[in-house]
Amino acid sequence: MNAGKKYHDQIKPFNFLLTCHVTPLGYPLAANPEQFHLIAPFELNSNKWLRMDWINQYSGKQFKITTQKNFSSRTTARVKTYGDVIADYEHHPESKCADVNGNICDKKTVGLLYRRHVCIGEIIPIGKESNSLEEVDAGLVHAAESVYTVYPDQRRDAWSRVWPQLKKFKIAELTDMTGLSRRMVIKARKGQVRPHVRNQLLLTKVVDRVSRGTAQT
Numbered sequence: 001m002n003a004g005k006k007y008h009d010q011i012k013p014f015n016f017l018l019t020c021h022v023t024p025l026g027y028p029l030a031a032n033p034e035q036f037h038l039i040a041p042f043e044l045n046s047n048k049w050l051r052m053d054w055i056n057q058y059s060g061k062q063f064k065i066t067t068q069k070n071f072s073s074r075t076t077a078r079v080k081t082y083g084d085v086i087a088d089y090e091h092h093p094e095s096k097c098a099d100v101n102g103n104i105c106d107k108k109t110v111g112l113l114y115r116r117h118v119c120i121g122e123i124i125p126i127g128k129e130s131n132s133l134e135e136v137d138a139g140l141v142h143a144a145e146s147v148y149t150v151y152p153d154q155r156r157d158a159w160s161r162v163w164p165q166l167k168k169f170k171i172a173e174l175t176d177m178t179g180l181s182r183r184m185v186i187k188a189r190k191g192q193v194r195p196h197v198r199n200q201l202l203l204t205k206v207v208d209r210v211s212r213g214t215a216q217t
Contacts, residue, residue, distance in 0.1 A: 008041075016042040018049070020065060021085075026078025028063060038063060038077060044166075125151040150197065159200050163191055165207045178202040 001043045002010040002078040027033050038054040048131075053062045064076040071078045080088075098111035105113060127149040167176065167190045176183045180199055187193040189202060195203065 018042055020049075020054070020079040022077045022079055023084065028077055029072060029074045031077075035059070036077075038079070040066065102209070123153070126155055127151065158204065159194065161205045162200070162207050163188060165211075166203060167211075169206070174203070174206065177206045 003036055004016050015121065022033075022036065022038070027036055035056075035058040039057050039058050040054045042048075043049065043052065050065060050067070052065075052183055065079045066071075066076050067079060067081050069078070093107050094109070094113060099105055099109050099113065100111055100115075101213050102114075104116065107139075113160045139174050155198070169176060169189075171182060171185050171189070174180065174189075175182050178185070180188075180195075180202065184193075185201065188195050188199075194200075211216045
């Protein structure tokens, strides 16, 4: 595979590379944040990083990077500096902990933190691809749904309880309360499709909220 190629053009398994993290508002214009992550050949000299071509690992297209604030371009991404990372860490929320009142910690929480109580809401079998969730936490993969496969268990499947209840709602009501498209709502009500996990949660919340309201009255 590498025969006849110059060294810099050869494929080098297990070789090192560079990666960077784009700021929340620093993505190139028209870029999809969930399908955008920049990598580049390994380079020790950090003075060259801003002049190098970086590759979006999802599309293969090349981009430049900058650390200038309020910068927008179709071919350049605004990336985090070490200072940005340290500043973010100082105020990052700790979702695994609760404050003294039992509320979920946010960026402004101070004082002694406590472990949150965990209640099992649903058991969902997923594939071994879940090992890649560490890459999601590290910011290398930007959508958790893209790294694991869900294997629904019909005996424990909450969606099988929810979708028949959707027929009690008008299509317009569901679109207004969830923000989902009319086409998606129609297919979900008929049981023709199994919505994306995120959309299932939206529809489930609507059904549960209305059910609780009916029970109280």
